[in-house]
Structure formats: C-alpha cells, structure tokens
Amino acid sequence: MRFRPAVEDDLDRLLGCVVDESISWSHPDRLLSFLESGAYRFDRIWLAEAEPGGEIMARAVWWGFPGTDRPLALDCLYVAPSVISLTDRVGLAADLLGRAHAAYGEAPAYHVFLSSGWRDDPRASAAIAWRWEAAGRAGLTDELERLRYEWTPADAPVPEPSDRLVFREDDDDEAFVAAFMRVAVGTLDHHTRQALTGMGPEAQAREDVGDYRSMPGERAWWRLAFDKAGELVGVALPSANNAGPVVGYLGVVPEQRGHGYVDDLLAEITRFHAGRGVQRIVADTDTGNVPMARAFERAGYRNFAIRLVLSASPVNT
C-alpha cells in the first residue's frame, strides 16, 4: 500500500470516494467548494492506493483556515467498500492517519457530526465505531461531545435589547485579548482549558483572537459588554463559518458570573444576526458547559446534532 498526500491530478478519483454510511463526510459538493475556498487543499488530503493510479483504498480529508498551512481538523475518513473486514478497515485507516500525522508533525482532532440519538441508531453507531478505533490507534484518544444548537425565527422570537448592558465595538485587538484572558478564567470549555495548560493565558487568548479573526465572520461585528457602572461584563462575538452564521464566542468575566448575563450576551448575538436578515444561526458548546447549554435552551436554540471531537491527549502531544 502506498500512502501519500493528494495532488490535483487525483481530483476525479477523490470525487469518486463515496461514504454510504450514516456519518458526516466530504461529499463531492463539499470537496469542490472547500478546495475552491482554500479550506481544503490537495496537500491536506491523504490517500492510500494499492498501485499508482489505481483505486483509492482510503482517503482522509483535513480542514484548515484558507491561507494557513496548519490542518485544523480531520473532516472525513473513508475506506473503500471493497475492504470488507473491519480489522482491515481499522488498520488501513489508522496507518493512513499515522503517516499524515508524521508528515504534519501533529495530530489534528477528528470532528464527526452525528444526530443527537446516534447511540440508539445502529447505522450511525457502526459508522463511527471503526473510525473511532482507527483514530484512537493513530493517537486521537481523547473524546469530547459537543451539543450543536440552531436558532431560526420560526423556533423563537428575536430577543429584545438588554436593559442592563451596553455593547461597544473596539477596533483594538488588544482590548479583546485582555477580555478573552479574563473570560477564560474558570471556563468549563474543554478546548480552552486544554490550551491554557499547554500555553498559558496570554498566548491562549491571542490564539483565540487570531482564530476568530480567520473566520469568515466580520471583525467589525465583535462587541465588548459593560454594565451600567462601566465595568466589563464580557464579550459577544457574532461570527460565521463556511456553512453560515454562528454564535461565535461569548463569555462573562468571573466576578460577574451567576447573574444570568449570559442571556443578555446571547440575545445580543441573536439580535445582531437577525437584524442582518439571517434565517439560521448555529452554535456549539461542550456537554459539560452546563450554564452555556442552559442559556441556549432558554433562548429558544434547538439541539439538533452532536459534534464528537476525538483528539490527542495533551500528555501525548
């Protein structure tokens, strides 16, 4: 078996890889549009072939911000239907991921989108089971479930403006770096906690601000929130990804928590997008971030799916 990153000449064969299982995958429309936008790149797609130019036996597709070199997340793991034995599927997929990780010098997390009741759905469970095992063998041993929420005007009315907070723009990124650092203290968000142990508060805040800047949402949408006394309460960043408008990020500084300000921040983001005529807003939060999940539910956001994130344990990276 030969493992290698794809090149442009592979396009037709890459488009011929079809995942006929109950799981998210890089289908031809997604592949073409993401290759066009730069979110996918040929050198961030790896394939396994038995002989040069022959059938693609396995394919792994990573996603990244356009214009950056780092692959951020594994988006799709495919093994040809002709590989029938589960042991062979797992082995082949694990080998492919292992080769790519070695070339990248890191093991990006695998993000899988599943329906909320996937554990009770034999097709969805089977589709994730062999991939989960392969990802684990390739070092992605930590698992995290995130709840995916959506808001539409049909689900819930557009909220009223907050009567206790004032929202301000600030074109100085340093103001957001400082606010992100404060908001990250005591966070229940798994990714932020992991990043804080790895790199410390200021570097973590800068990386986050940089990541939100790389998203398709506009920087001018970001807001700082203050109470009537002029004290900082938190941040509210409406944003967008390739699929459309998202909540982006919001947070309350530790000394202001427990007053339900999360509702005011989320309402501001919802109002902002609705005011632009947006018909669907999507958001994710960890199952363990209970105050955030409750706020989405109070605001009429509907849990429509799960994002399963399989990542390398920080002790192994």
Ligand SMILES: CC(C)(COP(=O)(O)OP(=O)(O)OC[C@H]1O[C@@H](n2cnc3c(N)ncnc32)[C@H](O)[C@@H]1OP(=O)(O)O)[C@@H](O)C(=O)NCCC(=O)NCCS
């Ligand atoms: C999630 C968050 C915005 C909630 O803000 P909030 O305005 O304090 O939320 P609520 O007032 O509804 O809090 C409800 C309860 O949860 C508690 N709580 C809120 N955040 C908490 C935290 N990080 N850790 C422990 N408890 C927390 C509150 O104290 C309150 O408890 P009480 O009912 O006993 O008084 C806030 O925790 C935060 O900024 N976290 C860091 C950033 C984050 O996770 N953002 C979401 C990313 S998707």
